[in-house]
Amino acid sequence: MIFLFVRWKSLAGCLLIGSLLSACSPFPQQPHSNHNGSISSQQNYADPRRVSIHQLAHQQLGVRYKWGGTSPRTGFDCSGYTQYVYAKSGVNIPRTAAQQRDASQGISRSQLQLGDLIFFKTGARSHHVGIYIGRGEFIQAGSGSGRVKIERLDNPYWKKRWVKYGTYLI
Numbered sequence: 001m002i003f004l005f006v007r008w009k010s011l012a013g014c015l016l017i018g019s020l021l022s023a024c025s026p027f028p029q030q031p032h033s034n035h036n037g038s039i040s041s042q043q044n045y046a047d048p049r050r051v052s053i054h055q056l057a058h059q060q061l062g063v064r065y066k067w068g069g070t071s072p073r074t075g076f077d078c079s080g081y082t083q084y085v086y087a088k089s090g091v092n093i094p095r096t097a098a099q100q101r102d103a104s105q106g107i108s109r110s111q112l113q114l115g116d117l118i119f120f121k122t123g124a125r126s127h128h129v130g131i132y133i134g135r136g137e138f139i140q141a142g143s144g145s146g147r148v149k150i151e152r153l154d155n156p157y158w159k160k161r162w163v164k165y166g167t168y169l170i
Contacts, residue, residue: 049091049115049169050114052088053085053086053114053115054133054134056088057131057139058133058139060081060085060139060148061139062148063081063148064146065077065145065146067143069081069141070084071084076141077141078128078141079095079099079129080141081141081148082100082129082130082131083095083100086168091168091169093168096127100117100119101117101127101129101166104117104164105166105167105168105170106165107165107167113167114133114134115131115169116165117131117166118131118138118162118166119163119166120158120161127163128140128142128161133150136152137150137152137153138150138153139151
């Protein structure tokens, strides 16, 4: 009986020390996307537009790609997708990826938050855009995959084509 009491006390002590150490972590808590549009984080996102953009972006996962497309019914191209999600969240942005890039306020990677836009140059005259969803991931409508899907910023393809992080949510 004494043996069980000592083991329980040791376990409780370890859990207490572990929780105290994790609270002192130098790394900020990153928002985490559950890939269903819900956000699990200790951070409080006061801007409801960011939460709305995050949720609406996830709701379009799997919608087919269509060049020039601007709706979930007929399909999206990359900028039609971002414009649609932003408009449904009450934020008007230009139509094309190049226009969205030029009109957005540039930010650094450390300033990147849910709902901000990430811009890429995918060809000599081609521009691409996606929506940041946290933890180094973004959602984009791409012709390569043929649908709206989640991608990683550290993917070598996207990493070497990155141009700008931008926001309309100031």
